[in-house]
Amino acid sequence: MMTSTLHDFHRLLGGTGLSVSPLGLGTVKLGRDQGVKYPSGFSIPDDNQAGHLLSLARDLGINLIDTAPAYGVSEERLGPLLAGQREEWVIVSKVGEEFSNGQSHFDFSPAHTRLSVERSLTRLRTDRIELVLVHSDGNDLDILRNSGVYETLAELKREGKILAYGLSGKTVEGGLLALEQGDCAMVTYNLNEQAERPVMDYALAHGKGILVKKALASGHACLRPGDDPVRLSFEQLFAHRGVAAAIVGTINPKHLSDNVQTVASVLAAQQQ
Template identity: 70%
Template sequence: MSTLHPFYRTLGDTGLRLSPLGLGTVKIGRNQGVKYPNGFELPDDDAVRNLLALAHDLGINLLDTAPAYGTSEQRLGPLLKGQRDSWIICSKVGEEFVEGQSQFDFSAKHTRHSVERSLKRLGTDRLDLVLVHSDGNDLEVLDQEVYPTLAQLKQEGLILAYGFSGKTVAGGLRALQQGDCAMVTYNLREQAEREVLDFALQHNKGILIKKALASGHVCLNGEDPVRNSLELVLGHPGVTSAIIGTITPSHLAQNVSAALSVLSSME
């Protein structure tokens, strides 16, 4: 089986080596208020265990989760028992999903509480990466206590790197000046934040891509939309990894196959 191992990329200057595709886990914890074209049932534990095993076999080492992803963290903890060193775990702070609604809190107290809760849920002593889940008011969020608190948690060794999942160029640029990485929307339909990718490349910062396949919508058109999307995303030298959120093993294998084809052609 071909794997992504030969194509790992370093996340900026953090020293963390990431697979060029990461597995997004919102769909294992939440099916309300998500922006996918089709509804879905949450998979059972055996299905998630098999999906994680397949991801590992395909060379994926990055798992993306968040408190706002429903029960994602709580479910991953027991399922990853004994495998901690096989994975780079990225979680978030700032957003909670309560009774079908998003709520935001960027205070120092909540930031620390959120990280400590994620550690407990995931059954680990450190989070490799923590991102701020912005509410869209990126610069206002960065003016609050959340980033200095993450810097302190990094000093304490509870997190290894931190960054920002925002929605604006200005937010992404400021977040990269102060933190280790940014998570940016970049796909065939939306390329407004390309400037953030360029800045990251120039300043040796990490970039994670969200909505690389436009939350599944990009699969609805084009001759080979997945490959074309990954050509765009992985073709930018500033990109470390693109997060793909799927609970379907065949989709995961197809995405990795497309990524391998793209990455091999770039060598």
């Protein structure tokens, strides 16, 4: 059986002008194996395995890749791995959260925000990052109103170093403010958690971008009994027309192919 791909299902990310695949590849597992919320352990793949995974993702029609300074060495590894194919990827990175010695710490100041983006550009070996999200610690409103991070991202966008910005937050109020003043919000939305749905509704009404994290509940959706939980997750998610893409962080080629097949099948059914 021919594996379905996502090439025909790319869509615009809100008003950013960026065309993205409905499934994005999350790369936390390329960079760190401490302090991650997955139900089973894993080994960080070597460069050969990581390169194979990226190549498979491209073949399957994925052009969206999600990384962050807090993902250990993810950005440094992606730089050389994406050499020669930069134009084929839409890169999402973050600012605000740093991860070292097994601990996260946060800095949303203008100086650190600029330093972080410049460092990400160097690590990723690129002259621009398509989308930079504020990696919230949960105090969404305080960060957006008082830290200066959004104003700094707006400057970096004017300078052409980033093409769009937004918030990967934890509250409805934060998501709404992030969209009001920025381009995109990354929200949690899955079979177990739907509290941030109003942010998705706002995005749909105002032409803003939505990316979904934890679409499969960090792998825990796969542990549900009964019906196919992965399919149910994607059916629920893509039933909302405000959603541009779901970020799924897998390093298992079979899981990646299966997820793509499921998403393609769900989207094809919705088009009928």
